[in-house]
Amino acid sequence: MALLPILVAPDPRLKLKAVPAAEVTDEIRQLLDDMLETMYAAPGIGLAAPQVGVSKRIIVVDISRDEEPKAPLCMVNPELVWLSDEDAAYEEGCLSVPEHYAEVVRPAAIRVAYLDRDGKKQELETDGLLATVIQHEMDHLDGILFIDHLSSLKRNMILRKLVKSRRQVPEPVS
Numbered sequence: 001m002a003l004l005p006i007l008v009a010p011d012p013r014l015k016l017k018a019v020p021a022a023e024v025t026d027e028i029r030q031l032l033d034d035m036l037e038t039m040y041a042a043p044g045i046g047l048a049a050p051q052v053g054v055s056k057r058i059i060v061v062d063i064s065r066d067e068e069p070k071a072p073l074c075m076v077n078p079e080l081v082w083l084s085d086e087d088a089a090y091e092e093g094c095l096s097v098p099e100h101y102a103e104v105v106r107p108a109a110i111r112v113a114y115l116d117r118d119g120k121k122q123e124l125e126t127d128g129l130l131a132t133v134i135q136h137e138m139d140h141l142d143g144i145l146f147i148d149h150l151s152s153l154k155r156n157m158i159l160r161k162l163v164k165s166r167r168q169v170p171e172p173v174s
């Protein structure tokens with residue numbers, strides 16, 4: 001297992017459309033394990049492969065609370081097969097947009113089809129926080145960040161702050 005470096009916006013690799021994994025190989029299972037370890041260490045409740053620089057349609061999610069047993073979900077090639085008409089709003093954050101949070105409106109319930117870590121086809125119907133996190137992580141597979149759901153004014157303000165906070169080397173004075 002290994003901790004993977006998490007890309008931070010506006011890294012252009014976060015804007016790429018990821019490609020499906022041809023099959024769930026040992027290499028993919030290793031990636032899933034590394035992504036889970038990286039997510040738990042961050043700590044976060046979801047992580048998508050593009051966030052660690054791997055342009056594949058793979059996400060991991062675990063919304064269990066500290067005192068609860070871990071409940072990792074590994075999804076390879078996830079596809080939304082149903083969305084509810086009803087919407088829900090959640091305050092979202094993202095490991096690739098550190099220290100910024102904003103309310104995002106998404107369908108309240110979903111059904112998602114995916115391959116599990118054994119390569120078996122699975123379907124999950126869910127709502128609440130889990131539905132939101134899965135949609136947030138799946139957005140990453142299409143190069144979409146939660147800030148892309150905000151007004152451009154808000155988004156640009158957050159991106160400017162991220163660029164500023166990452167600039168560690170002082171700018172030369174001339």
Ligand SMILES: [Zn+2]
Pocket residue numbers: 093094095096136137140146
């Ligand atoms: Zn995210």
